[in-house]
Amino acid sequence: MTRHQLQILSLVLVGVVSFGLPLVLRSPTYLHILILLYLYAYLTSSWNLVGGFAGVLPLGHAAFVGIGAYTSTILSLQYGLSPWIGMIVGGILAVLVGILIGLPTFKMRGAYFALATIAFGEGIRVMVENIDYIGPLKLNGPRGLEIPPLKTGLTHFMFAGKEPYYYIILVMLILVITITYLISQSKLGYYLNAGGEEPEAAMALGVNVVRCKLIALAMSSFLTALAGTFWAQFTLFIHPKSVISLDMSFEIAFIALIGGRGSIAGPVLGALLLRPVSDFSRIYFGDKLPGLHLIIFGVVLILVMLYQPRGLQEPLTRAYNRLLDRLTGARAEQALGRSRA
Amino acid sequence: MKILEVNNLSKDFGGLRAVDNLSLAMEQGEILGLIGPNGAGKSTAFNCIAGVYPPTEGTIRFCEERINNRKPWDLCKQGLARTFQIVKPFSSKTVLYNVMVGSFANTDRKSTARDKALDVLDFLHLADKRDLPAGSMTIADRKRLEIGRALATEPKLILLDEVMAGLRPTEVDEMVDIIRKVRDSGISVFLIEHIMRAIMALSDRLAVIHFGKKIAEGAPKDVAADENVIKAYLGDEYVVS
Ligand SMILES: Nc1ncnc2c1ncn2[C@@H]1O[C@H](COP(=O)(O)OP(=O)(O)O)[C@@H](O)[C@H]1O
Numbered sequence: 001m002t003r004h005q006l007q008i009l010s011l012v013l014v015g016v017v018s019f020g021l022p023l024v025l026r027s028p029t030y031l032h033i034l035i036l037l038y039l040y041a042y043l044t045s046s047w048n049l050v051g052g053f054a055g056v057l058p059l060g061h062a063a064f065v066g067i068g069a070y071t072s073t074i075l076s077l078q079y080g081l082s083p084w085i086g087m088i089v090g091g092i093l094a095v096l097v098g099i100l101i102g103l104p105t106f107k108m109r110g111a112y113f114a115l116a117t118i119a120f121g122e123g124i125r126v127m128v129e130n131i132d133y134i135g136p137l138k139l140n141g142p143r144g145l146e147i148p149p150l151k152t153g154l155t156h157f158m159f160a161g162k163e164p165y166y167y168i169i170l171v172m173l174i175l176v177i178t179i180t181y182l183i184s185q186s187k188l189g190y191y192l193n194a195g196g197e198e199p200e201a202a203m204a205l206g207v208n209v210v211r212c213k214l215i216a217l218a219m220s221s222f223l224t225a226l227a228g229t230f231w232a233q234f235t236l237f238i239h240p241k242s243v244i245s246l247d248m249s250f251e252i253a254f255i256a257l258i259g260g261r262g263s264i265a266g267p268v269l270g271a272l273l274l275r276p277v278s279d280f281s282r283i284y285f286g287d288k289l290p291g292l293h294l295i296i297f298g299v300v301l302i303l304v305m306l307y308q309p310r311g312l313q314e315p316l317t318r319a320y321n322r323l324l325d326r327l328t329g330a331r332a333e334q335a336l337g338r339s340r341a
Numbered sequence: 342m343k344i345l346e347v348n349n350l351s352k353d354f355g356g357l358r359a360v361d362n363l364s365l366a367m368e369q370g371e372i373l374g375l376i377g378p379n380g381a382g383k384s385t386a387f388n389c390i391a392g393v394y395p396p397t398e399g400t401i402r403f404c405e406e407r408i409n410n411r412k413p414w415d416l417c418k419q420g421l422a423r424t425f426q427i428v429k430p431f432s433s434k435t436v437l438y439n440v441m442v443g444s445f446a447n448t449d450r451k452s453t454a455r456d457k458a459l460d461v462l463d464f465l466h467l468a469d470k471r472d473l474p475a476g477s478m479t480i481a482d483r484k485r486l487e488i489g490r491a492l493a494t495e496p497k498l499i500l501l502d503e504v505m506a507g508l509r510p511t512e513v514d515e516m517v518d519i520i521r522k523v524r525d526s527g528i529s530v531f532l533i534e535h536i537m538r539a540i541m542a543l544s545d546r547l548a549v550i551h552f553g554k555k556i557a558e559g560a561p562k563d564v565a566a567d568e569n570v571i572k573a574y575l576g577d578e579y580v581v582s
């Protein structure tokens with residue numbers, strides 16, 4: 001088998017396992033944990049388009065989750081629109097807000113950019129908490145919105161069991177990973193990386209750095225908002241503290257930094273590692289030490305930054321490549337031996 | 342045709358006039374050298390031409406078009422490339438990746454950009470280093486990479502800011518050959534350099550600035566013999582044979 005075939009084989013294996021899991025894993029609790037894991041892998045991959053490739057550190061992405069969640073929920077509760085349509089509308093709205101935020105902030109560097117995005121994210125949360133109505137649209141302030149589980153089925157984006165949600169978020173995750181891969185191989189990917197690493201050099205080589213970052217942010221906010229609709233339909237209850245929380249914005253950044261910013265596998269690996277920490281520390285220590293998971297994230301982040309500054313994807317990718325070498329090398333030697341004999 | 346025309350260019354930083362009423366013109370296919378003591382305003386003049394700083398006064402024409410407030414990325418696409426005195430490689434990326442960023446200036450296709458980048462790396466004898474991370478290279482190779490990225494944008498005019506600083510004598514000779522080859526391929530070269538041996542050998546014409554003002558211009562031999570230049574700049578630091 002060639003190296004390429006082995007790579008495809010391992011991808012297919014991962015695919016088969018992730019699609020087959022619900023058939024084996026019948027516990028709703030574990031399915032729930034997996035759905036959240038994929039959701040965070042999806043959110044972090046979307047974040048990575050701008051936070052990883054473009055070399056800035058946005059810390060307000062929960063605002064886009066909130067825009068997606070509120071838009072589709074309001075449209076379906078008040079106007080009977082399918083959440084799938086609301087999902088797209090929410091995505092478009094998030095793009096507009098993203099560009100409005102990006103225009104002034106992309107001229108800032110480092111910590112200034114990060115702080116500005118925190119301010120925007122928190123600003124949007126506080127606004128939603130204090131607004132009951134925007135014209136005819138009911139936001140319901142801090143009480144949030146409940147989605148009554150009246151009609152189930154694909155068109156209503158509502159299901160009795162967890163399996164359909166599992167498959168929807170899995171497909172969304174595969175889509176965002178594919179998009180990330182395609183961008184990384186395109187001119188835009190090269191330009192984003194260049195502009196993130198050395199903006200002046202990039203500009204001298206023909207890169208309009210701010211424009212590229214805005215394109216990346218537009219895509220990122222669109223994709224992030226889609227996850228908001230998913231979240232709303234999955235939990236059937238949204239309020240500002242759940243879908244526009246700073247906690248969520250931070251967790252996304254933690255996952256990205258620990259898994260490996262700017263890589264394709266990083267967000268998924270980060271979510272695989274950190275989501276269980278989040279879930280189990282909430283299950284076992286939720287009432288005694290409610291912030292424990294964030295402290296564990298902090299410690300893990302320090303360790304990773306000390307020993308693997310480019311995230312855990314780097315040693316893992318190296319190990320994977322070595323395994324492929326071993327497998328293909330062994331086979332090549334075997335073939336050689338046979339031809340000699 | 343005049344490839345570059347700078348008329349009465351001035352650039353102020355707060356109270357400091359870094360470039361003072363500078364006028365220069367370059368013919369297509371020419372190598373123009375620019376020398377002057379540290380802090381004379383050479384890099385600032387380059388930055389104005391390349392669109393990094395808007396000029397305080399004066400006009401800049403490139404290919405007979407006024408380019409005063411144009412952005413660096415637009416100028417690059419029109420054929421004006423430059424290198425930085427302090428090299429700025431995309432350190433975590435490979436040499437090939439670095440050069441491909443430049444070659445994307447004229448194409449949206451990755452395969453075309455890759456072919457162009459490989460040609461440039463061949464031209465600079467860097468082909469065997471194409472998969473190394475740019476951050477791991479020697480200073481001589483980094484200077485070469487800096488030129489490679491600029492060449493990959495397919496410029497008409499290239500501004501080279503001290504691409505020989507920090508090089509050993511043999512490396513300087515190689516760089517002189519490279520710059521000649523660049524010019525022979527039809528690209529006009531405007532270069533700032535401190536290494537007199539190199540700039541005397543390369544330049545068709547030489548301009549000298551001091552405190553932002555041009556104090557001499559002409560054939561390298563005449564400029565080196567100019568009394569003002571010797572007084573203001575060469576002093577007894579450099580002996581021109
Ligand atoms: N961005 C800047 N802001 C303020 N002063 C600057 C800036 N760039 C250069 N200068 C000043 O302008 C003068 C000319 O600098 P420079 O053009 O780098 O000189 P050279 O390249 O000839 O050594 C120096 O006094 C320098 O300190």
Ligand SMILES: [Mg+2]
Nearest residue numbers: 383384385426
């Ligand atoms: Mg200089």
